[in-house]
Amino acid sequence: MFPKNRTALSSLLVLMFGIVLFYIGTDGFKAFTAETARVNQLMDEKPQFPDVTLEDNNGKSYSFSEFEGKYVFITFLYTSCGTVCPELEVNMSEVYKRIPEEYIGHDIQFLSISFDPERDDPKTLDTYRKAFGSDGETWRMARIPEQQELDSVLDRFGVIVIPDEYGNFAHNSAFYLVNPKGQLIEVMDYTLIEEAADRVTEILHSGREE
Amino acid sequence: MKSPVYGLLLLLALMLPPISNLLESIMITHMHMQMPLLVVSGLFMAKFFQNRFPEFFSKWNENGVPGLLLFSIIMMYWSLPRTMDEALTLTSVEVFKFISLPFLAGVPLRDSWPKLNSFWKHALIIFFTILFLALGWLYIWSPVQLCNNYLVIEQITLGWGFISTAFAMVVYLIYSYFMDFSKYE
Numbered sequence: 001m002f003p004k005n006r007t008a009l010s011s012l013l014v015l016m017f018g019i020v021l022f023y024i025g026t027d028g029f030k031a032f033t034a035e036t037a038r039v040n041q042l043m044d045e046k047p048q049f050p051d052v053t054l055e056d057n058n059g060k061s062y063s064f065s066e067f068e069g070k071y072v073f074i075t076f077l078y079t080s081c082g083t084v085c086p087e088l089e090v091n092m093s094e095v096y097k098r099i100p101e102e103y104i105g106h107d108i109q110f111l112s113i114s115f116d117p118e119r120d121d122p123k124t125l126d127t128y129r130k131a132f133g134s135d136g137e138t139w140r141m142a143r144i145p146e147q148q149e150l151d152s153v154l155d156r157f158g159v160i161v162i163p164d165e166y167g168n169f170a171h172n173s174a175f176y177l178v179n180p181k182g183q184l185i186e187v188m189d190y191t192l193i194e195e196a197a198d199r200v201t202e203i204l205h206s207g208r209e210e
Numbered sequence: 211m212k213s214p215v216y217g218l219l220l221l222l223a224l225m226l227p228p229i230s231n232l233l234e235s236i237m238i239t240h241m242h243m244q245m246p247l248l249v250v251s252g253l254f255m256a257k258f259f260q261n262r263f264p265e266f267f268s269k270w271n272e273n274g275v276p277g278l279l280l281f282s283i284i285m286m287y288w289s290l291p292r293t294m295d296e297a298l299t300l301t302s303v304e305v306f307k308f309i310s311l312p313f314l315a316g317v318p319l320r321d322s323w324p325k326l327n328s329f330w331k332h333a334l335i336i337f338f339t340i341l342f343l344a345l346g347w348l349y350i351w352s353p354v355q356l357c358n359n360y361l362v363i364e365q366i367t368l369g370w371g372f373i374s375t376a377f378a379m380v381v382y383l384i385y386s387y388f389m390d391f392s393k394y395e
Binding site: 006013015017018021022025026031033034035160 | 276292296299
């Protein structure tokens with residue numbers, strides 16, 4: 001083969017290589033940040049919530065299977081957090097208010113999980129709970145006292161927590177929805193309250209019909 | 211011809227775990243020191259490949275444009291927030307970084323640069339000035355944390371790094387517009 005315009009041909013080949021590279025690197029131009037890629041992957045994998053022991057704001061201890069048969073709406077936080085977590089919890093309470101009352105407690109459980117079990121004892125969690133209008137029953141705040149169990153949850157759900165030098169944590173945030181079998185089925189943007197509430201209501205509604 | 215040896219030594223040094231961990235621990239040194247140094251190692255090693263495969267370079271990169279394109283594509287790829295994040299969490303991406311930056315960016319740039327006329331040289335610098343301004347804007351004013359492995363403050367530092375590099379390139383462009391370099395050659 002003797003192409004007459006060789007550099008144009010090689011430029012074209014390079015361009016095609018570039019398109020393929022970007023296509024693979026961004027999962028088909030869908031995920032330009034690792035966070036988007038993480039969420040997409042989680043929704044594909046539907047990981048199982050590990051059966052860990054929780055200790056809630058009332059000081060009660062039980063395993064996660066306590067919630068079997070219910071959808072569980074989960075956020076991850078730590079109470080000494082001054083930035084994202086209050087916003088995350090306020091938004092969670094907004095979602096809570098928008099879910100039709102008939103489902104609350106029967107079909108869906110709200111759960112805030114602390115990844116700072118050392119500082120967030122039941123008493124601290126209880127104070128924090130009141131600040132966001134959680135009733136402590138249909139919306140509980142809990143810690144996972146066993147570090148190993150906590151790590152397994154964070155790892156399974158792709159929550160990356162980096163402690164900084166001031167005793168704070170940098171972490172990614174989202175709303176997580178676990179189905180009655182304990183599988184993660186939705187990861188939602190925590191800043192889009194309406195969308196999350198609509199999506200959850202829709203899932204609860206179709207869940208009842210089944 | 212010692213330069214390819216130095217390039218290879220530089221690449222090997224950058225691959226040493228203590229050095230790569232140190233440079234990757236801070237976002238701005240990851241992007242604005244480690245990655246450019248990898249390209250530099252390729253610039254040094256280019257002579258080896260040019261001597262080894264002179265036919266290939268003169269035929270397929272005759273006017274330098276394909277090499278310039280390849281260089282730009284690789285550089286753009288590594289300025290995505292995602293690739294930088296995944297280089298830290300996925301070994302395959304990390305390996306690709308150490309291969310692509312020297313051999314697919316450094317080597318073609320060295321081969322292309324002398325072949326390019328001043329139009330393409332300036333086009334490349336203008337392109338990267340605009341890209342760096344855009345990336346600086348993205349990293350500084352983005353409301354979200356773009357990389358899971360770095361803090362937001364590091365992201366803002368990186369953004370200013372991009373803006374200052376873009377500023378330096380603007381200074382060069384103005385300078386080259388008013389000065390006649392051929393008098394010095």
